[in-house]
Amino acid sequence: MKNKVNYITIILILVITIFSSPIIRAGEIKKLDYQVLESYQHDPQAFTQGLEIHNNYLYEGTGLYGRSSLRKVEIESGQVLKKINLDQEYFGEGITILNNKIYQLSWKENTAFVYDLDFNLIKTFNYQKQGWGLTNNGQHLIMSNGSEFITFRDPETFKSIKKIEVKNGDQKIKNINELEYHKGFIYANIWQTDYIIKINAQNGSVPAYLDLSGILKTDYQGEIDVLNGISYDPENNNFLVTGKLWPKIYRINITEKTPK
Numbered sequence: 187m188k189n190k191v192n193y194i195t196i197i198l199i200l201v202i203t204i205f206s207s208p209i210i211r212a213g214e215i216k217k218l219d220y221q222v223l224e225s226y227q228h229d230p231q232a233f234t235q236g237l238e239i240h241n242n243y244l245y246e247g248t249g250l251y252g253r254s255s256l257r258k259v260e261i262e263s264g265q266v267l268k269k270i271n272l273d274q275e276y277f278g279e280g281i282t283i284l285n286n287k288i289y290q291l292s293w294k295e296n297t298a299f300v301y302d303l304d305f306n307l308i309k310t311f312n313y314q315k316q317g318w319g320l321t322n323n324g325q326h327l328i329m330s331n332g333s334e335f336i337t338f339r340d341p342e343t344f345k346s347i348k349k350i351e352v353k354n355g356d357q358k359i360k361n362i363n364e365l366e367y368h369k370g371f372i373y374a375n376i377w378q379t380d381y382i383i384k385i386n387a388q389n390g391s392v393p394a395y396l397d398l399s400g401i402l403k404t405d406y407q408g409e410i411d412v413l414n415g416i417s418y419d420p421e422n423n424n425f426l427v428t429g430k431l432w433p434k435i436y437r438i439n440i441t442e443k444t445p446k
Contacts, residue, residue: 215354216394218384220438222401227264228428228435230408232257236281236290236320236364237417237426240303243267244417244426244435247281247290254278256290256305261426264435270305280320280364282327284341289327291317298344311344319365319374323387328372330365334358336372336390350390352383359383359392366416366425373425375414382416382427396440398427406433 228234232255236247244259254272259265272278272292279291287308288301298311319330326347327339338347352359352374361377372385380399383392398413411430418425419437428435 215392216442218394218396219441220396220398220401221441222436222438223424224437225403226262226435226437228432229264229266230406230410230431230433233411233430234364234415234428234432235279235430237366237415237428238281238283238288239417239419239426240283242421245281245283245288246415247278249278249293249430251275251277254292256281256288256299256301258305261435268305272299279317280329282320282322284322284324284327287341289320289322289341291320291329293317313339313344318377319363321365321367321372323367328365328367328387330362330374332361332363332377334360334362336362336365336374336385350385350387352385352390352392354392364414364416366418368418373416373418375416377414378412380413382413394442401427401436401438402429402432402434404433408433 233249235249238245244261246257246259248255252274254276256270257266258268260267276295277293279293281290286303290299294316296312300308315331318332321328327341329337329339334352335349337349340347363375363377366373370387372387374383374385380397382396384394385392409431413429415428416425424437424439426435426437
């Protein structure tokens with residue numbers, strides 16, 4: 187019986203080690219620094235799945251069945267200026283804005299929604315596997331599905347153009363969630379961690395990562411879920427980050443870590 191218990195314990199330790207840290211060999215890549223510049227109010231009922239800044243407003247996609255939505259938010263006040271709810275059969279996921287069209291994924295329903303900037307539905311697309319994060323590089327939609335692969339898609343047809351495999355050396359990095367593209371790199375939340383990784387959009391290599399452990403400072407007593415949500419602000423040259431059911435959203439400056 188003792189041997190059996192020891193065997194189970196070893197297996198559990200291995201599983202926890204593998205899945206609790208998607209960047210096992212973190213010493214081989216750069217660790218980024220960050221500075222919190224501002225914090226703003228964020229709807230603590232918003233199960234954040236996607237963030238996008240467009241014309242100085244924050245656009246947010248939220249999830250959960252029966253609570254999924256698309257929102258336009260005033261950044262400084264956190265006030266929701268416009269909101270539509272998805273049908274209860276859909277679990278909303280990542281969003282992005284390209285060519286004045288808003289794209290929103292669903293989790294297991296294999297459906298992407300396309301809206302104009304007034305939230306009028308233009309059309310829908312179907313795709314294989316799950317939908318997680320979404321961003322764009324000005325030409326293609328860039329989509330994650332929870333695996334180690336990121337897919338580039340045609341915004342007019344949603345057809346796959348190419349895929350990249352996200353790896354740190356020979357280690358595949360999975361659970362890639364919310365995405366943000368900036369200057370040739372994809373910044374990606376890793377689900378159920380406080381990590382954001384920086385991905386080379388050409389080949390999927392990971393040159394750097396950011397650890398946001400402890401960034402949430404609040405006396406809020408309600409339910410708080412994991413870090414998720416990152417958006418680049420071109421007007422201020424910094425990022426907004428938040429999490430699912432977080433009462434705060436943070437403006438941060440990301441920098442190279444200063445050597446000691």
